[in-house]
Amino acid sequence: MLLRTLTLAALLVALLSTSTATQNASSIVAGASKAMGVDTLNSITYSGTARNGAFGQSKAIGEPMGAVNVTRITEYTRTVNFAPGGDAAALVSRATGPTQPPTVPGVPAPMPGVFNQNITAQQASTNWNQALNIWTTPWGFLKGAAANNATVRQQGGQQLVSFTPPNLKSPSGQTYSVTGYINGQNLVSKVETRVDNAVVGDLLVEFEYSNYQNMNGVQVPTRIVQKQAGMATFDAEIKAATPNPANLTALLTPPPPPAGAPGGAAGGPPPAPAAAPVEKLGEGVFKIGGNYTSLAVDMGDHILVVESGQSDARGLAVMAAAKQAIPNKPIRFVVNSHPHFDHASGLAAAAAEGATILTHRNNEEAMERLMSGPRTLTGDSLSKLPARRVNFFEAVGDRDVRKGNNGKVVELHRAPNEHSDGMLIVYLPAEKVVWSADVTAVNPNPGQLATVRAVNQTLTKLNLDYNSWIQAHPPNPDKPLTKADVVAAAGTK
DSSP: HHHHHHHHHHHHHHHHHHHHHHHHHHHHHHHHHHHHHTTTEEEEEEEEEEEEEEEETTTTTTTTTTTTEEEEEEEEEEEOOGGGGOOGGGGGEEEEEEOOOOOOOOOOOOOOOOEEEEEHHHHHHHHHHHHHHHHTTTTHHHHHHHTTEEEEEEEEEEEEEHHHTTTOBTTTSOOOEEEEEEESSSSSEEEEEEEEETEEEEEEEEEEEEEEEEETEEEEEEEEEEEEEEEEEEEEEEEEEEEOOHHHHTTOOOOOTTTOOOOOOOSSSOOOOOOOEEEEEEEEEEEEEESOOOOEEEEESEEEEOOOSSSHHHHHHHHHHHHHHSOOOEEEEEEOOOEEEEEEETHHHHHHTTTTEEEEHHHHHHHHHHHOOOTTTTTGGGOOOOSSOOOEEEEEEEEEEEEETSEEEEEEEEEOOSSSSTEEEEEEETEEEEEEOOOOOOOOOHHHHHHHHHHHHHHHHHTTOOEEEHHHHHHOOOEEEEEHHHHHHHHHH
């Protein structure tokens, strides 16, 4: 009886604490909303200049805002419509502006473009990767916190207010959460959340707000910095803002697509990948087909796989195909051609298999950090391991030779280029085969040509004797490629 009484008392204390935290959060959110002019704010448009980085696709994977990856938005304008009561089903947002893409050495100067980020009501109510762009604005955060039973705690002189957005679940079934930092001036200084990401797992996304100014009765941060996985990926200088703009409909309406542009609604989620086709290239060497072509090599007592693909599902299919082609042997190594997320999103499956991932030393530190965090949101193969794995990667240098106990040789060579500073090409000397990612040997466009030439220069400098060329992205229609195709594409003799 005493134990039961103590348990009930502890439960009562916990409920009272939660209730008190919720009440305190309500008063803090109300004070910040009043100070920031949010109480009468239904929509807002703001403008200035911005820079947009290349998270997961940068030359140096740990530097999304590197010089060859930053796109400048010269007249950045964003408009957000907030639904009464924080109803996500009615939220819409549009950001746009003319852009100046970065200049890449060896590539013709890029043409100006247009930045477009359009978030529909349906996307905002069903997709957290889209919805967070509204909930994490300083004004949207306060509205969401007021409507969703927020709680509060103190840290470093600031009030940290958190809430769970309604009706949104991650692939694992876990709920998302949003935390805002409210400073002593009743201003939102930062908002953060986590989203599911195939490479990072629970990806931390932060928005930092500073240098507030009163613009037409609303407090507006004139400096905005977005970070992903702790790295800056977007920043903006805001120069003007209008609350409840009279031309809201016009601001939220994208221009019609140009004549001849594809249209229509999206066709739904992509179908599950079929079993990967396997083709024998030589004794103990197999090509695993698909739009991210992989290789499986019998190294005697283990298997070496080249490239795990663009998703966890594809990674699982590649691992299965490799083990089917080379049965009764473990997959000990998986080569990651380069760390761009479209080529690294299958690495969770490789890690779940127990394989060590081989990547160039330029990538190793950043990739190890990115993949070593929690994976409570993804529901992928790595998250389902009974024990958490760490130290996924093994760094290789500019030349790395792998020798199997059966005499099989696989060479990894770094190909310096402006696309990725940690790109590896794979050479199979016995088969006279070269495999490479992101090199188009059939009619490359001007943007692709610099990478083709850089890889061809590496092959020439190393004097690699090869006849067959395999691209991670096969040509359409697929056909065998040779050294002559690479030389012709590079425009050299």
